[in-house]
Amino acid sequence: MLLNRERAQLLMEQEGVDGLVASTLENCFYMTGVWNIGQELFPHDTQAYVVATRDDVAAAVMVTSMGEADLTLGANSSLRDVVTYGRFFRELLAGQSLNEDEERIKAITLERQPEEDALSALVSALRLCQLDQKVVAVDERGPNRDLLSELQTRLPGATFVPASQLFRRIRMVKTGEELERMEGALRITENAFRKTVAEAAPGVTERELFHVFEKAITAGGARPGFTLLRFGRGMALGQVPAGDTQLQTNDYIWFDIGCTFKGYRSDIGRVVPVGEPSAHLVELFGAVRAGQDRAIELMTPGRLASEVFEGAMERVRETGIPHYKRHHVGHGIGAEFYDLPIITPTAHVALEPNMIFEVETPYYEMGFGGAFIEDTVLITESGNRILTELSRDLVPAASVAPRR
Amino acid sequence: MLLNRERAQLLMEQEGVDGLVASTLENCFYMTGVWNIGQELFPHDTQAYVVATRDDVAAAVMVTSMGEADLTLGANSSLRDVVTYGRFFRELLAGQSLNEDEERIKAITLERQPEEDALSALVSALRLCQLDQKVVAVDERGPNRDLLSELQTRLPGATFVPASQLFRRIRMVKTGEELERMEGALRITENAFRKTVAEAAPGVTERELFHVFEKAITAGGARPGFTLLRFGRGMALGQVPAGDTQLQTNDYIWFDIGCTFKGYRSDIGRVVPVGEPSAHLVELFGAVRAGQDRAIELMTPGRLASEVFEGAMERVRETGIPHYKRHHVGHGIGAEFYDLPIITPTAHVALEPNMIFEVETPYYEMGFGGAFIEDTVLITESGNRILTELSRDLVPAASVAPRR
Numbered sequence: 154m155l156l157n158r159e160r161a162q163l164l165m166e167q168e169g170v171d172g173l174v175a176s177t178l179e180n181c182f183y184m185t186g187v188w189n190i191g192q193e194l195f196p197h198d199t200q201a202y203v204v205a206t207r208d209d210v211a212a213a214v215m216v217t218s219m220g221e222a223d224l225t226l227g228a229n230s231s232l233r234d235v236v237t238y239g240r241f242f243r244e245l246l247a248g249q250s251l252n253e254d255e256e257r258i259k260a261i262t263l264e265r266q267p268e269e270d271a272l273s274a275l276v277s278a279l280r281l282c283q284l285d286q287k288v289v290a291v292d293e294r295g296p297n298r299d300l301l302s303e304l305q306t307r308l309p310g311a312t313f314v315p316a317s318q319l320f321r322r323i324r325m326v327k328t329g330e331e332l333e334r335m336e337g338a339l340r341i342t343e344n345a346f347r348k349t350v351a352e353a354a355p356g357v358t359e360r361e362l363f364h365v366f367e368k369a370i371t372a373g374g375a376r377p378g379f380t381l382l383r384f385g386r387g388m389a390l391g392q393v394p395a396g397d398t399q400l401q402t403n404d405y406i407w408f409d410i411g412c413t414f415k416g417y418r419s420d421i422g423r424v425v426p427v428g429e430p431s432a433h434l435v436e437l438f439g440a441v442r443a444g445q446d447r448a449i450e451l452m453t454p455g456r457l458a459s460e461v462f463e464g465a466m467e468r469v470r471e472t473g474i475p476h477y478k479r480h481h482v483g484h485g486i487g488a489e490f491y492d493l494p495i496i497t498p499t500a501h502v503a504l505e506p507n508m509i510f511e512v513e514t515p516y517y518e519m520g521f522g523g524a525f526i527e528d529t530v531l532i533t534e535s536g537n538r539i540l541t542e543l544s545r546d547l548v549p550a551a552s553v554a555p556r557r
Numbered sequence: 558m559l560l561n562r563e564r565a566q567l568l569m570e571q572e573g574v575d576g577l578v579a580s581t582l583e584n585c586f587y588m589t590g591v592w593n594i595g596q597e598l599f600p601h602d603t604q605a606y607v608v609a610t611r612d613d614v615a616a617a618v619m620v621t622s623m624g625e626a627d628l629t630l631g632a633n634s635s636l637r638d639v640v641t642y643g644r645f646f647r648e649l650l651a652g653q654s655l656n657e658d659e660e661r662i663k664a665i666t667l668e669r670q671p672e673e674d675a676l677s678a679l680v681s682a683l684r685l686c687q688l689d690q691k692v693v694a695v696d697e698r699g700p701n702r703d704l705l706s707e708l709q710t711r712l713p714g715a716t717f718v719p720a721s722q723l724f725r726r727i728r729m730v731k732t733g734e735e736l737e738r739m740e741g742a743l744r745i746t747e748n749a750f751r752k753t754v755a756e757a758a759p760g761v762t763e764r765e766l767f768h769v770f771e772k773a774i775t776a777g778g779a780r781p782g783f784t785l786l787r788f789g790r791g792m793a794l795g796q797v798p799a800g801d802t803q804l805q806t807n808d809y810i811w812f813d814i815g816c817t818f819k820g821y822r823s824d825i826g827r828v829v830p831v832g833e834p835s836a837h838l839v840e841l842f843g844a845v846r847a848g849q850d851r852a853i854e855l856m857t858p859g860r861l862a863s864e865v866f867e868g869a870m871e872r873v874r875e876t877g878i879p880h881y882k883r884h885h886v887g888h889g890i891g892a893e894f895y896d897l898p899i900i901t902p903t904a905h906v907a908l909e910p911n912m913i914f915e916v917e918t919p920y921y922e923m924g925f926g927g928a929f930i931e932d933t934v935l936i937t938e939s940g941n942r943i944l945t946e947l948s949r950d951l952v953p954a955a956s957v958a959p960r961r
Contacts, residue, residue: 177601190783190796194894196600197581197698197721223794242882242921243793249924258794259923294601298702317601364778371775374768379594389647390627390662392594478646490598517646519663520653 161323165207171287175203176295179488180320185228191221200271204278214278237267238274290316321493326507338419345369351554355402359395370412381409388522403428418490420511422527427550437524438547440473444514452537458500483512508532565727569611575691579607580699583892584724589632595625604675608682618682641671642678694720725897730911742823749773755958759806763799774816785813792926807832822894824915826931831954841928842951844877848918856941862904887916912936
């Protein structure tokens with residue numbers, strides 16, 4: 154299960170919350186295991202909710218449009234019920250025999266009346282969970298901007314409070330299933346990275362390597378997420394789409410890359426010299442790597458994220474980039490590319506076992522490019538474990554992936 | 558340019574609106590040509606805006622975080638200015654010479670102070686456009702839920718009204734650049750469809766064909782969008798992810814597939830018999846195809862979308878599915894998978910040249926599957942043109958793509 158039940162219950166207790174309502178793709182997915190393509194394709198319009206109570210957060214009730222009701226077949230087996238709304242037509246001719254899945258969808262969609270609209274369905278689900286006189290935390294970031302006030306009007310006996318930060322705090326500490334999916338995403342990303350570096354001969358364009366990378370991600374069974382790939386000085390303006398710039402001898406390639414695998418994200422950063430790295434690149438890389446090393450060294454249970462930030466910044470400045478400035482040196486990752494905590498100077502949040510972080514100390518220098526390394530780190534009971542399997546050194550392209 | 562300038566100006570005049578603010582990925586992209594990966598990866602958090610005035614909607618001002626300021630290099634050349642906010646560090650060492658792109662980013666990020674936050678930057682941009690005493694339509698669907706009220710407090714002399722429907726109505730009528738990108742998306746999707754059908758031998762699983770399709774989309778240079786691919790009766794529960802179901806002799810494959818190419822979407826639907834189609838499938842397909850034909854026949858400038866709906870429904874019912882029910886028989890498509898108008902019984906919207914529609918008459922039957930055809934149709938001055946190049950008949954797999 155993706156959901157960390159014990160943690161959800163604990164934080165709900167601490168906040169005095171009896172019920173929880175998810176409204177975004179990621180939070181609904183986290184609660185049920187269902188990746189709702191309606192929410193994915195129509196983020197500004199599709200309303201879907203998941204309602205759970207503190208005493209049994211896994212026994213959730215899904216609220217879904219009739220059109221997406223079939224998605225409930227993929228939900229956790231602990232799902233308690235489904236409330237539908239709206240109109241969508243699946244016919245059933247007389248005498249047709251149905252299999253188990255079809256019988257389940259028939260029970261949800263043909264043997265019950267859907268509610269008129271999403272709000273009414275959510276109100277029904279809250280009543281079903283006996284939350285209509287309780288304190289309910291509702292993710293306020295879904296497509297209905299007025300959800301909390303509309304719920305308050307419909308259920309005046311309940312108290313509704315925003316939940317997006319509570320969800321983020323629950324999701325900070327990962328379950329085994331989440332870890333497994335993220336390791337899957339990492340392996341696919343690493344393989345795609347190696348395949349891409351294998352094509353990195355002078356003359357190849359950024360766009361061509363971009364394409365090699367995204368093809369390799371899809372071939373691995375994932376979906377491309379972000380593919381920031383630029384040559385040398387282009388790195389300092391790195392979010393512009395990969396273009397016709399050709400790789401030069403003794404240049405380098407910047408990668409800041411990630412994918413989505415079974416709903417979970419990856420995020421890896423490297424610079425890869427082609428031929429001989431310049432002394433300036435070696436020096437910059439030495440500093441950002443030392444800073445990342447220091448961050449990882451500090452990442453043990455109980456340490457504050459802000460202490461990790463300070464340690465990493467100090468080390469980069471000491472070891473080669475005295476003017477180094479940065480707003481964060483890493484972030485959680487999970488069902489979103491940025492989960493909490495973010496490793497900033499003001500994040501006085503203690504690290505806990507099973508948090509998963511991206512740790513990065515990027516340096517951008519206009520006219521040159523910069524240096525970069527980013528890896529995924531799991532906090533363990535005794536310290537941490539780096540989940541990325543790529544070498545963390547400044548490895549030339551020819552050694553990352555020998556040319557065929 | 559993606560932006561339909563004349564139409565934007567006309568509708569703004571009609572609505573008495575002096576200025577326009579985009580806040581979502583799709584609308585910012587539409588106004589500037591910039592696909593903001595911050596908005597894509599962090600839809601609940603990244604604030605970016607585009608401000609335009611009625612007298613020259615193409616001369617927009619972008620509001621962007623310092624981190625994403627480099628994206629402005631990809632904007633329409635008509636872009637008027639950029640206002641930044643927040644913190645992000647790109648260093649510039651003394652004596653470094655810069656190229657043209659770097660000089661532009663230096664001017665935006667190093668030679669000016671960023672605003673403290675996104676709201677302040679947006680207020681600045683509105684003042685820069687002299688909209689602080691005017692009527693301004695603001696897309697209310699961005700991540701800041703309180704944007705309109707916060708703007709009203711900061712600029713009490715202006716009047717702020719919601720803009721999401723105005724944006725949708727502007728975007729209904731496509732420009733040549735939009736058409737070109739959508740035709741690109743269609744060709745990639747059609748090629749991926751053919752490659753997938755070529756692998757459709759008895760014994761292959763839904764998951765395997767899903768993978769063939771998504772690899773082909775990426776190989777074509779696009780991003781996978783949605784890949785609904787199920788065998789036979791699975792179609793009636795079609796949104797569940799493709800699984801281990803094996804293709805049977807004399808079964809059929811349902812495709813409802815689309816991708817994203819240069820920010821534009823495709824959406825194609827087919828059922829493909831493997832071996833001999835059953836009499837029931839032939840009959841159902843005949844009816845949904847006749848309904849789609851009738852819809853397309855009716856799709857001429859001036860016709861109401863609701864008339865197209867009624868005509869298609871009537872025809873499906875007359876030609877083989879007397880109990881046919883459906884909430885819509887098509888929808889606009891563009892930078893979003895569903896643009897306006899939606900072809901529903903209540904859409905009393907007249908069709909105009911350069912609208913682009915998906916036209917579909919899906920029928921889902923539990924225990925059997927159903928029948929499906931969906932094509933892309935451009936409204937022209939004299940009628941319409943079907944943009945999909947695939948055969949619209951019930952073509953067996955062996956004829957779609959001969960086995961190698």
